[in-house]
Amino acid sequence: MTKTQPNTDVNAEKSVLGAMLINPDAIPAVLEHTQPADMWQPRHATIMEATIHAWGNGLQVDPLVVAGEMDKAGTLEGVGGSTYLLDLVQASPTTANVAYHARRLADLALKRRVESAGTELRQLATTGGEADDILNRAQELIGGITRPNSQAIKRAADSLETVMADMEAVSRGEQTAGTPQPTGFPALDDVLNGGLRGGQMVIVAARPGVGKTVLSTDIARHVAITNNTPALIFSLEMNNAELVQRILAAESSVPIKDMRTGTFTSRTAWADIHRAADNIDAAPLYLDDAPNLNIMEIRAKARRLANQRKLGLIVVDYLQLLSSTGRVENRQQEVAQFSRQLKLLAKELDVPVIAVSQLNRGVETRGDDAKPRLSDLRESGSLEQDADIVMLIDRPDSKDPDHERAGEADIIIAKHRGGALATVELAHQMHMGRFSTMLGIAM
Known part of the structure; x- marks a missing residue:
């Protein structure tokens, strides 16, 4: 038998x-x-x-x-x-x-x-x-x-009630599952139709020292401190103490240099620092600076936190520092794997994921006035393919300190799935580790 x-x-x-x-x-x-x-x-x-x-x-x-x-x-x-x-x-x-x-x-x-x-x-x-x-x-x-996706095909009318209810809730100022997460920059939010949405993978890219970490941290700071919504930052470049000091400087308006030297140029500095510290202490802002993080660890840690708190944002800083869990043929294939996994994480947890990325040297070889473009994304065309939004940062004074636009930055929306492309002008205050709003959008 x-x-x-x-x-x-x-x-x-x-x-x-x-x-x-x-x-x-x-x-x-x-x-x-x-x-x-x-x-x-x-x-x-x-x-x-x-x-x-x-x-x-x-x-x-x-x-x-x-x-x-x-x-x-x-x-x-x-x-x-x-x-x-x-x-x-x-x-x-x-x-x-x-x-x-x-x-x-x-x-x-x-x-x-x-x-x-x-x-x-x-x-x-x-x-x-x-x-x-x-x-x-x-x-x-x-x-x-x-298992294979066995969800049945439905009529559009089956989802109509949910869509109408969400629209009515938004009109009353209420939060819904599809409500965008504001970035803290009104001009940027206008271009992004209200902010970042669950399931989106967002690339924030620039050359070294231009401000890609600063912008990503600014958005996370706004989500956690202003909106009181949990935000998680995986920092592969800086340790938690360095990152918190930058956040403290941005929140208090006290220069990072003053904090490091203990010489304050403002009489209210200590009061401003304590106020900012209280804000950070009360905020659902989570940091992970574990060395040599791989993509599976990031997914596992994000899942565990998401099971406890409904996340509003995940930041991975930065993509090229991730380590692989297995053998890959080349670096392009490895970065493509990272990109796809982060996109799947965004969809799985229904949360926007910001992946900070380097730009290659191509932008520098085109001259001081050259603007970054999608083809400058380093190491993998899959970043462009997987991303829902690509923000490229250009700071004229990073190449020429005496530039007539010193203190300004362009956030170039080079890809926006289902939305408009535009260039948003922001001011930068790198000595305080932050960007700030400027009026106007250059289309």
């Missing part, structure tokens, strides 16, 4: 395949719930792939057509020949319950993936590996367990 393998149902696999071969209309119903990788028997996965391929190419699917396609591909003999395809049809005289069987196969496959991950985790736990490495692998394993 054959022993049954846990979390498998070979008869259900045969029933699904037979239904697909009998009636092509069953194929989309199956694909809403399961996929070839969910099949326990390898030959069933091969048959399902061939059936889907034939259907996708517009062929009228039946056992003979699929057998012919598999024969051309050299896979027919390995699954038992055309005779086995006919056996599958005989094993499934009806297609009435195909969706039920497809859902069951997806559920069983999910359980097998969990079981497989658990087996690997037990093996890892008994090895002499580093605990942190084991934890990272565990998070990667669990995070990789997914």
Whole structure:
């Protein structure tokens, strides 16, 4: 007597395949719930792939057509020949319950993936590996367990009530799930249709020393201190003490140099510093300066905090300092992986994620008056592809201290998915680690 393998149902696999071969209309119903990788028997996965391929190419699917396609591909003999395809049809005289069987196969496959991950985790736990490495692998394993998207297609009218309710709430000044997160710069918010939204990945990029960290921290400071909404900064370049000192300077209007030397030019400096410190103390602003952070650690830490508090913003400063969890062929591929993972994190937690990034030297070779552009994003075109918004910072006085626009900065909205492109003029006060508002937008 054959022993049954846990979390498998070979008869259900045969029933699904037979239904697909009998009636092509069953194929989309199956694909809403399961996929070839969910099949326990390898030959069933091969048959399902061939059936889907034939259907996708517009062929009228039946056992003979699929057998012919598999024969051309050299896979027919390995699954038992055309005779086995006919056996599958005989094993499934009806297609009435195909969706039920497809859902069951997806559920069983999910359980097998969990079981497989658990087996690997037990093996890892008994090895002499580093605990942190084991934890990272565990998070990667669990995070990789997914099922096909089985959410049903809906009429637009099904979401109309939610959209109307959100619009009415916004008109009353109430917060909703789709309410944008203001950046603290009204001119920038106007261009961004109110601010940053959940699910968006935002690139803030500039050459070194121009102010990409300052702008990103300014936005996080506004979200946490002014809006009292949790914001999380992963700082791979500065430690927490350095970052807090910059935030304290920006919030108090006391120059960073004065704080470091203890020589204050304002008689109210200490009072301003204590007021700012109280604001920071009360704010839901979270910092992580762990060295050599990798993308899986960032996702895991962000998830844990999001389970406790509804996050309003995540900042990763900066992208090129992230370390990889595995072997990659080249740096471009590695940065592309980081970019995609941050975009998935933004969607998963429904929070805007700002990824700070370097620009390459191309902008400098074009002359002092050259403006940065999308092609200057360093190391990976995937940043441009994955990002919903790309902000490029240009400070004329970073190249020429005596420039007529000294003290000013242009925030160039070089990409804005679903919105306008523009250049927003801000003032900068780098000695206090902040940007500030200027009137007017240069289109």
